[in-house]
Amino acid sequence: MRILIAAAGSRGDVAPYTGLGAELSRAGYDVALAVPDTFEPLAREAGLEVRRLPADTRVRGSGTRRRDVMRTAAAFVTELGQGFADAVDESTDLLLLSTTTAPLGWHLCEATGTPSLGVYLQPTTPTGDFPPVVTGSRSLGRLGNRATGRFALRMADRVYEQAVAQLRHRLGLAPTSPSETRRRQERANWPVLHGFSTALVPRPSDWRPGLDVVGNWWPHHDPAERLPAELEDFLAAGPRPVLVGFGSMASGEGERLSEIAVRALRRTGLRGILQAGSAGLTADGDDVLTIGDVPHALLFPRLAAVVHHGGAGTSAAALRAGVPAVTVPVTADQPFWAGRLAALGAATDPIPFRSLTAERLADSLNRVVRQQSHSRAAATAAQHMAKENGARRTLETIQNLTDG
Numbered sequence: 467m468r469i470l471i472a473a474a475g476s477r478g479d480v481a482p483y484t485g486l487g488a489e490l491s492r493a494g495y496d497v498a499l500a501v502p503d504t505f506e507p508l509a510r511e512a513g514l515e516v517r518r519l520p521a522d523t524r525v526r527g528s529g530t531r532r533r534d535v536m537r538t539a540a541a542f543v544t545e546l547g548q549g550f551a552d553a554v555d556e557s558t559d560l561l562l563l564s565t566t567t568a569p570l571g572w573h574l575c576e577a578t579g580t581p582s583l584g585v586y587l588q589p590t591t592p593t594g595d596f597p598p599v600v601t602g603s604r605s606l607g608r609l610g611n612r613a614t615g616r617f618a619l620r621m622a623d624r625v626y627e628q629a630v631a632q633l634r635h636r637l638g639l640a641p642t643s644p645s646e647t648r649r650r651q652e653r654a655n656w657p658v659l660h661g662f663s664t665a666l667v668p669r670p671s672d673w674r675p676g677l678d679v680v681g682n683w684w685p686h687h688d689p690a691e692r693l694p695a696e697l698e699d700f701l702a703a704g705p706r707p708v709l710v711g712f713g714s715m716a717s718g719e720g721e722r723l724s725e726i727a728v729r730a731l732r733r734t735g736l737r738g739i740l741q742a743g744s745a746g747l748t749a750d751g752d753d754v755l756t757i758g759d760v761p762h763a764l765l766f767p768r769l770a771a772v773v774h775h776g777g778a779g780t781s782a783a784a785l786r787a788g789v790p791a792v793t794v795p796v797t798a799d800q801p802f803w804a805g806r807l808a809a810l811g812a813a814t815d816p817i818p819f820r821s822l823t824a825e826r827l828a829d830s831l832n833r834v835v836r837q838q839s840h841s842r843a844a845a846t847a848a849q850h851m852a853k854e855n856g857a858r859r860t861l862e863t864i865q866n867l868t869d870g
Contacts, residue, residue: 467868470558471585472500472567474519474546476714478779479566480505481685482587482661484512486562488686489857490864500553500567512686519567520549539625546570547629551636554578560864565590569626570633572647577637583867584658585860587778588799591658591677592616593670599802612672623648657867659860663782665850666806680863681854682782687761697739697765700755704737706770707755708831711741715775715796716819720746727773728754729824734831736770762787771834773827776804776816785812788848790840792830794822811843 471487473480480501487497491513498515501508509516547570554561554574561582563571568584575582588599592615594608600618605611623644630644655676660667661683669679693701701707710727712719724740724747731738731754738754740747748756762780766772766787774780776795781803784791791813793804807813814830834840 467559468496468498468557469560469562469864470498470500470517470554471562471564472517472519472550472553472571473564474502474566475564476777477505477508478713478777479564479587481508482683482779483562483564483585484508484514484686486585486661486683486857486860487514488512489861493861495864500550508685511688517553518549519553520545540628543570543626544629544632547626547633550574550633554580560868569622569644569648570629572651573630573633573637573639577639581867582656583864584656585683586658586660587662588802589660589662589667589670589679590619590622591670591673592619593672595670595672596667596802599799619648620645657863659856659863661856661860662778663785663847663851663854665785665847666782666803666810678859678863680859681856682786682851683856683860684763684783684786685761685779687763691761691764693760693764694757697755697757697760700737700739701768704753706768707737707739708771708773708835709739709741709765709769710747710773711780712743712745712747712775712794712796713777713780714744715777715800716743716745718745720748723747723822724749726822726824726827730827730831733824733828734835736831736835739765739769771831773831775819776800776802776807778803781807782851785810785844785847786851788841788845790834790844792817792827792834794819794827810847811839812847813840 469490471483473483487499491497498517499509500517500519502519506516550570558580561571561580562585563582565586565588571582592612594611597605597611598615598618626644657676660679663681664679723745727740728749740749740756742758762783766783766789769789771790772784773792776793777800791807793807793813793816795801795804795816796819804816808815814834817826
Protein backbone atom coordinates (compact mmCIF):
# COMPACT_ATOMS: atom_id res chain seq x y z
CA MET A 467 0.00 0.00 0.00
CA ARG A 468 1.37 3.41 -1.03
CA ILE A 469 0.78 6.31 1.37
CA LEU A 470 1.51 9.93 0.52
CA ILE A 471 1.85 12.48 3.35
CA ALA A 472 1.48 16.08 2.16
CA ALA A 473 2.75 18.88 4.40
CA ALA A 474 3.87 22.48 3.87
CA GLY A 475 4.76 25.53 5.92
CA SER A 476 7.69 26.12 8.25
CA ARG A 477 10.07 23.43 9.50
CA GLY A 478 7.80 22.84 12.49
CA ASP A 479 4.89 22.17 10.10
CA VAL A 480 6.86 19.45 8.30
CA ALA A 481 9.36 17.76 10.64
CA PRO A 482 6.80 15.78 12.72
CA TYR A 483 5.69 13.93 9.60
CA THR A 484 9.17 12.49 9.11
CA GLY A 485 8.73 10.50 12.31
CA LEU A 486 5.19 9.47 11.37
CA GLY A 487 6.33 8.44 7.90
CA ALA A 488 9.22 6.41 9.30
CA GLU A 489 6.84 4.54 11.64
CA LEU A 490 4.48 3.71 8.77
CA SER A 491 7.43 2.60 6.64
CA ARG A 492 8.63 0.25 9.39
CA ALA A 493 5.14 -1.26 9.43
CA GLY A 494 5.54 -2.23 5.78
CA TYR A 495 3.87 0.65 3.95
CA ASP A 496 5.44 2.37 0.95
CA VAL A 497 5.57 5.98 2.20
CA ALA A 498 6.34 9.21 0.35
CA LEU A 499 6.43 12.72 1.80
CA ALA A 500 5.30 15.62 -0.39
CA VAL A 501 7.10 18.74 0.84
CA PRO A 502 8.74 21.89 -0.54
CA ASP A 503 12.36 21.54 -1.67
CA THR A 504 13.64 23.15 1.54
CA PHE A 505 12.67 20.07 3.54
CA GLU A 506 13.76 17.34 1.15
CA PRO A 507 16.81 16.49 3.34
CA LEU A 508 14.53 15.85 6.34
CA ALA A 509 12.50 13.34 4.35
CA ARG A 510 15.59 11.66 2.88
CA GLU A 511 17.16 11.26 6.32
CA ALA A 512 13.99 9.46 7.46
CA GLY A 513 14.30 7.06 4.54
CA LEU A 514 11.22 8.41 2.77
CA GLU A 515 10.57 8.99 -0.91
CA VAL A 516 10.16 12.69 -1.69
CA ARG A 517 7.56 14.38 -3.87
CA ARG A 518 8.08 18.06 -4.56
CA LEU A 519 5.59 20.74 -3.55
CA PRO A 520 6.26 24.11 -5.17
CA ALA A 521 5.50 26.62 -2.40
CA ASP A 522 8.28 28.84 -1.08
CA THR A 523 8.17 28.40 2.70
CA ARG A 524 10.29 31.40 3.54
CA VAL A 525 8.48 34.19 5.35
CA ARG A 526 7.57 36.78 2.74
CA GLY A 527 6.70 40.39 3.39
CA SER A 528 6.98 42.43 6.56
CA GLY A 529 3.32 43.28 7.13
CA THR A 530 1.76 42.34 10.43
CA ARG A 531 -1.78 43.62 9.80
CA ARG A 532 -4.46 40.99 9.26
CA ARG A 533 -4.91 42.06 5.63
CA ASP A 534 -1.17 41.70 4.96
CA VAL A 535 -1.03 38.31 6.65
CA MET A 536 -4.01 37.01 4.67
CA ARG A 537 -2.56 38.30 1.40
CA THR A 538 0.74 36.54 2.09
CA ALA A 539 -1.05 33.33 3.08
CA ALA A 540 -3.22 33.40 -0.05
CA ALA A 541 -0.13 33.81 -2.26
CA PHE A 542 1.51 30.88 -0.48
CA VAL A 543 -1.41 28.46 -0.89
CA THR A 544 -2.05 29.54 -4.49
CA GLU A 545 1.55 28.68 -5.32
CA LEU A 546 1.14 25.43 -3.41
CA GLY A 547 -2.03 24.51 -5.26
CA GLN A 548 -0.53 25.06 -8.70
CA GLY A 549 1.79 22.08 -8.28
CA PHE A 550 -0.07 19.94 -5.75
CA ALA A 551 -1.71 17.78 -8.40
CA ASP A 552 1.70 16.72 -9.70
CA ALA A 553 2.61 15.16 -6.34
CA VAL A 554 -0.28 12.67 -6.41
CA ASP A 555 -0.07 9.88 -8.96
CA GLU A 556 -2.30 6.92 -9.79
CA SER A 557 -0.36 4.63 -7.47
CA THR A 558 -1.30 6.59 -4.33
CA ASP A 559 -3.63 4.47 -2.18
CA LEU A 560 -4.06 6.83 0.79
CA LEU A 561 -3.43 10.54 1.17
CA LEU A 562 -2.57 11.96 4.61
CA LEU A 563 -3.27 15.70 4.69
CA SER A 564 -1.93 18.33 7.07
CA THR A 565 -3.82 21.41 8.22
CA THR A 566 -2.27 23.41 5.37
CA THR A 567 -2.70 20.87 2.58
CA ALA A 568 -6.15 19.45 3.41
CA PRO A 569 -8.21 22.26 1.79
CA LEU A 570 -6.37 21.47 -1.47
CA GLY A 571 -6.07 17.72 -1.05
CA TRP A 572 -9.84 17.22 -0.76
CA HIS A 573 -10.23 18.23 -4.40
CA LEU A 574 -7.53 15.82 -5.53
CA CYS A 575 -9.32 13.04 -3.68
CA GLU A 576 -12.60 14.00 -5.34
CA ALA A 577 -10.98 13.87 -8.78
CA THR A 578 -9.04 10.63 -8.27
CA GLY A 579 -11.17 8.71 -5.77
CA THR A 580 -8.17 8.39 -3.44
CA PRO A 581 -9.13 7.92 0.24
CA SER A 582 -7.73 10.45 2.70
CA LEU A 583 -7.14 11.07 6.38
CA GLY A 584 -6.42 14.34 8.17
CA VAL A 585 -3.22 14.50 10.21
CA TYR A 586 -3.30 17.92 11.88
CA LEU A 587 -0.80 19.59 14.18
CA GLN A 588 -3.32 22.19 15.39
CA PRO A 589 -6.94 21.99 16.54
CA THR A 590 -8.97 23.86 13.91
CA THR A 591 -12.52 22.68 14.57
CA PRO A 592 -14.58 25.23 16.56
CA THR A 593 -15.16 24.34 20.19
CA GLY A 594 -16.48 26.01 23.29
CA ASP A 595 -13.39 24.92 25.22
CA PHE A 596 -11.03 27.55 23.76
CA PRO A 597 -10.89 30.27 21.08
CA PRO A 598 -9.39 29.49 17.64
CA VAL A 599 -5.67 28.93 17.80
CA VAL A 600 -4.83 31.51 15.15
CA THR A 601 -6.43 34.47 16.90
CA GLY A 602 -4.31 34.45 20.03
CA SER A 603 -7.34 35.81 21.88
CA ARG A 604 -8.59 35.13 25.36
CA SER A 605 -11.56 32.85 25.92
CA LEU A 606 -14.89 34.51 25.13
CA GLY A 607 -16.96 31.84 26.85
CA ARG A 608 -18.33 28.73 25.20
CA LEU A 609 -20.69 30.48 22.79
CA GLY A 610 -18.15 33.16 21.92
CA ASN A 611 -15.37 30.64 21.37
CA ARG A 612 -17.49 28.61 18.96
CA ALA A 613 -18.56 31.74 17.10
CA THR A 614 -15.01 33.01 16.67
CA GLY A 615 -13.94 29.49 15.68
CA ARG A 616 -16.48 29.47 12.84
CA PHE A 617 -15.35 32.95 11.80
CA ALA A 618 -11.71 31.80 11.72
CA LEU A 619 -12.66 28.93 9.40
CA ARG A 620 -14.45 31.33 7.06
CA MET A 621 -11.33 33.50 6.96
CA ALA A 622 -9.24 30.43 6.13
CA ASP A 623 -11.69 29.54 3.35
CA ARG A 624 -11.12 32.97 1.83
CA VAL A 625 -7.37 32.35 1.78
CA TYR A 626 -7.91 29.22 -0.33
CA GLU A 627 -10.46 30.63 -2.81
CA GLN A 628 -8.13 31.34 -5.72
CA ALA A 629 -6.03 28.21 -5.18
CA VAL A 630 -9.13 25.98 -5.09
CA ALA A 631 -10.63 27.59 -8.19
CA GLN A 632 -7.43 27.04 -10.17
CA LEU A 633 -6.95 23.48 -8.92
CA ARG A 634 -10.52 22.40 -9.68
CA HIS A 635 -10.26 23.89 -13.17
CA ARG A 636 -7.08 21.92 -13.79
CA LEU A 637 -8.69 18.72 -12.48
CA GLY A 638 -11.82 19.17 -14.61
CA LEU A 639 -14.11 19.52 -11.60
CA ALA A 640 -17.16 21.74 -11.42
CA PRO A 641 -16.59 25.02 -9.54
CA THR A 642 -17.36 25.05 -5.83
CA SER A 643 -16.28 27.12 -2.86
CA PRO A 644 -13.79 26.12 -0.16
CA SER A 645 -16.57 26.65 2.41
CA GLU A 646 -18.93 24.21 0.73
CA THR A 647 -16.18 21.61 0.36
CA ARG A 648 -15.28 21.94 4.04
CA ARG A 649 -18.92 21.60 5.13
CA ARG A 650 -19.26 18.50 2.97
CA GLN A 651 -16.23 16.93 4.68
CA GLU A 652 -17.67 17.77 8.10
CA ARG A 653 -21.06 16.25 7.27
CA ALA A 654 -19.27 13.07 6.19
CA ASN A 655 -17.35 12.98 9.50
CA TRP A 656 -14.07 13.04 7.58
CA PRO A 657 -11.52 11.53 10.01
CA VAL A 658 -8.84 13.81 11.44
CA LEU A 659 -6.09 12.71 13.81
CA HIS A 660 -4.45 15.50 15.81
CA GLY A 661 -0.76 15.02 16.55
CA PHE A 662 -0.45 16.76 19.89
CA SER A 663 -0.71 15.62 23.48
CA THR A 664 -3.84 15.54 25.58
CA ALA A 665 -1.61 16.94 28.31
CA LEU A 666 -1.75 20.24 26.42
CA VAL A 667 -5.13 19.99 24.70
CA PRO A 668 -7.62 17.34 25.84
CA ARG A 669 -10.11 16.34 23.16
CA PRO A 670 -13.02 18.79 23.34
CA SER A 671 -16.27 17.08 24.30
CA ASP A 672 -18.24 19.08 21.71
CA TRP A 673 -16.22 17.88 18.72
CA ARG A 674 -18.00 15.77 16.13
CA PRO A 675 -17.24 12.05 15.65
CA GLY A 676 -14.12 11.36 13.62
CA LEU A 677 -11.93 13.93 15.39
CA ASP A 678 -9.31 12.41 17.70
CA VAL A 679 -6.24 13.55 19.62
CA VAL A 680 -3.60 10.81 19.38
CA GLY A 681 -0.39 12.29 20.81
CA ASN A 682 2.63 13.84 19.15
CA TRP A 683 4.39 12.72 16.01
CA TRP A 684 8.04 13.28 16.82
CA PRO A 685 10.57 14.32 14.16
CA HIS A 686 12.76 11.47 12.97
CA HIS A 687 16.39 11.36 14.00
CA ASP A 688 18.98 8.64 13.63
CA PRO A 689 19.26 6.64 16.90
CA ALA A 690 23.03 6.65 16.43
CA GLU A 691 23.19 10.45 16.21
CA ARG A 692 25.10 12.29 18.93
CA LEU A 693 25.42 15.91 19.95
CA PRO A 694 28.43 17.78 18.54
CA ALA A 695 31.59 17.45 20.65
CA GLU A 696 31.74 21.19 21.33
CA LEU A 697 28.21 21.11 22.71
CA GLU A 698 28.95 18.03 24.82
CA ASP A 699 31.98 19.78 26.28
CA PHE A 700 29.92 22.86 27.13
CA LEU A 701 27.20 20.81 28.80
CA ALA A 702 29.79 19.00 30.90
CA ALA A 703 31.61 22.18 31.95
CA GLY A 704 29.06 23.50 34.44
CA PRO A 705 25.46 23.60 35.66
CA ARG A 706 22.62 22.90 33.26
CA PRO A 707 22.29 25.78 30.79
CA VAL A 708 19.26 27.53 29.31
CA LEU A 709 18.57 27.23 25.59
CA VAL A 710 17.36 30.32 23.75
CA GLY A 711 15.97 29.80 20.24
CA PHE A 712 13.22 31.08 17.96
CA GLY A 713 13.20 28.37 15.30
CA SER A 714 12.15 29.68 11.91
CA MET A 715 10.82 32.91 13.41
CA ALA A 716 12.32 36.40 13.87
CA SER A 717 14.40 36.61 10.71
CA GLY A 718 16.51 39.76 10.80
CA GLU A 719 16.14 40.18 14.57
CA GLY A 720 19.30 38.26 15.49
CA GLU A 721 21.37 41.15 16.83
CA ARG A 722 18.60 42.48 19.08
CA LEU A 723 17.59 39.05 20.38
CA SER A 724 21.17 37.93 20.97
CA GLU A 725 21.92 41.02 23.04
CA ILE A 726 18.73 40.59 25.08
CA ALA A 727 19.43 36.91 25.67
CA VAL A 728 23.02 37.38 26.83
CA ARG A 729 22.14 40.28 29.13
CA ALA A 730 19.29 38.29 30.69
CA LEU A 731 21.43 35.19 31.19
CA ARG A 732 24.18 37.19 32.87
CA ARG A 733 21.71 39.07 35.08
CA THR A 734 20.49 35.71 36.38
CA GLY A 735 23.89 34.01 36.54
CA LEU A 736 22.78 31.25 34.16
CA ARG A 737 24.79 29.61 31.42
CA GLY A 738 23.21 29.72 28.00
CA ILE A 739 23.05 28.10 24.58
CA LEU A 740 21.85 30.22 21.67
CA GLN A 741 20.37 28.28 18.77
CA ALA A 742 20.98 30.37 15.66
CA GLY A 743 17.77 29.56 13.76
CA SER A 744 16.36 31.92 11.14
CA ALA A 745 17.01 34.90 13.41
CA GLY A 746 20.75 34.23 13.36
CA LEU A 747 21.33 34.32 17.12
CA THR A 748 25.00 34.36 18.04
CA ALA A 749 27.21 35.16 21.03
CA ASP A 750 30.66 34.30 22.39
CA GLY A 751 31.94 33.72 25.91
CA ASP A 752 32.78 31.07 28.47
CA ASP A 753 29.19 31.08 29.73
CA VAL A 754 27.41 31.01 26.36
CA LEU A 755 27.61 28.85 23.24
CA THR A 756 26.06 29.26 19.79
CA ILE A 757 24.81 26.15 17.99
CA GLY A 758 22.94 25.20 14.82
CA ASP A 759 20.22 22.58 14.44
CA VAL A 760 20.41 19.62 16.83
CA PRO A 761 17.69 17.11 17.75
CA HIS A 762 15.52 18.43 20.58
CA ALA A 763 15.19 14.90 21.92
CA LEU A 764 18.93 14.73 22.60
CA LEU A 765 19.47 18.24 23.97
CA PHE A 766 16.36 19.28 25.89
CA PRO A 767 16.57 16.72 28.74
CA ARG A 768 19.96 18.22 29.67
CA LEU A 769 18.74 21.80 30.07
CA ALA A 770 17.53 23.91 32.99
CA ALA A 771 14.93 25.68 30.83
CA VAL A 772 14.05 26.57 27.25
CA VAL A 773 13.29 30.07 25.98
CA HIS A 774 11.36 29.68 22.72
CA HIS A 775 8.74 31.14 20.39
CA GLY A 776 5.89 28.86 21.43
CA GLY A 777 5.78 26.75 18.29
CA ALA A 778 3.80 23.54 18.64
CA GLY A 779 6.82 21.28 18.11
CA THR A 780 9.18 23.11 20.46
CA SER A 781 6.48 23.40 23.13
CA ALA A 782 5.87 19.67 22.97
CA ALA A 783 9.57 18.80 22.93
CA ALA A 784 10.22 20.83 26.09
CA LEU A 785 7.31 19.16 27.86
CA ARG A 786 8.42 15.71 26.73
CA ALA A 787 11.82 16.40 28.29
CA GLY A 788 10.22 17.61 31.53
CA VAL A 789 11.89 21.01 31.14
CA PRO A 790 10.12 24.29 32.02
CA ALA A 791 9.92 27.12 29.51
CA VAL A 792 9.78 30.86 28.98
CA THR A 793 7.76 31.57 25.85
CA VAL A 794 8.05 34.59 23.57
CA PRO A 795 5.34 34.00 20.92
CA VAL A 796 5.73 35.78 17.60
CA THR A 797 2.70 34.98 15.42
CA ALA A 798 0.08 32.47 14.22
CA ASP A 799 -0.68 29.66 16.68
CA GLN A 800 2.29 30.41 18.95
CA PRO A 801 0.32 32.50 21.51
CA PHE A 802 -2.09 29.57 21.82
CA TRP A 803 0.58 27.00 22.66
CA ALA A 804 2.39 29.47 24.92
CA GLY A 805 -0.84 30.00 26.81
CA ARG A 806 -1.41 26.26 27.18
CA LEU A 807 2.09 25.80 28.65
CA ALA A 808 1.46 28.59 31.15
CA ALA A 809 -1.94 27.14 32.09
CA LEU A 810 -0.24 23.83 32.85
CA GLY A 811 2.26 25.62 35.07
CA ALA A 812 5.15 24.38 32.89
CA ALA A 813 5.99 27.91 31.71
CA THR A 814 5.76 31.47 32.92
CA ASP A 815 3.21 33.83 31.41
CA PRO A 816 4.15 34.49 27.78
CA ILE A 817 6.21 37.57 26.93
CA PRO A 818 4.91 39.15 23.68
CA PHE A 819 7.70 39.25 21.13
CA ARG A 820 7.67 43.03 20.69
CA SER A 821 7.66 43.52 24.47
CA LEU A 822 10.73 41.37 25.09
CA THR A 823 13.49 43.06 27.10
CA ALA A 824 16.48 41.70 28.97
CA GLU A 825 14.83 42.68 32.25
CA ARG A 826 11.56 40.87 31.50
CA LEU A 827 13.40 37.80 30.26
CA ALA A 828 15.68 37.74 33.30
CA ASP A 829 12.69 37.99 35.64
CA SER A 830 10.92 35.10 33.91
CA LEU A 831 14.10 33.00 33.86
CA ASN A 832 14.61 33.54 37.57
CA ARG A 833 11.09 32.33 38.27
CA VAL A 834 11.08 29.36 35.91
CA VAL A 835 14.49 28.07 37.05
CA ARG A 836 14.37 28.87 40.76
CA GLN A 837 10.73 28.00 41.48
CA GLN A 838 10.36 24.24 41.50
CA SER A 839 6.65 24.38 40.68
CA HIS A 840 7.39 24.91 37.00
CA SER A 841 9.76 21.95 36.85
CA ARG A 842 7.25 19.75 38.69
CA ALA A 843 4.48 20.70 36.26
CA ALA A 844 6.72 19.94 33.28
CA ALA A 845 7.73 16.59 34.79
CA THR A 846 4.08 15.64 35.35
CA ALA A 847 3.25 16.47 31.73
CA ALA A 848 6.25 14.43 30.57
CA GLN A 849 4.94 11.38 32.43
CA HIS A 850 1.57 11.84 30.73
CA MET A 851 3.15 12.17 27.28
CA ALA A 852 5.29 9.07 27.80
CA LYS A 853 2.09 7.02 27.80
CA GLU A 854 1.04 8.35 24.39
CA ASN A 855 2.22 7.08 21.01
CA GLY A 856 0.83 9.24 18.24
CA ALA A 857 2.53 7.36 15.41
CA ARG A 858 1.29 4.00 16.68
CA ARG A 859 -2.27 5.32 17.07
CA THR A 860 -2.14 6.64 13.52
CA LEU A 861 -0.88 3.30 12.23
CA GLU A 862 -3.76 1.53 13.99
CA THR A 863 -6.27 3.95 12.46
CA ILE A 864 -4.88 3.35 8.98
CA GLN A 865 -5.00 -0.40 9.49
CA ASN A 866 -8.65 -0.14 10.59
CA LEU A 867 -9.49 2.02 7.57
CA THR A 868 -7.83 -0.26 5.07
CA ASP A 869 -9.07 -3.49 6.67
CA GLY A 870 -12.59 -2.13 6.56
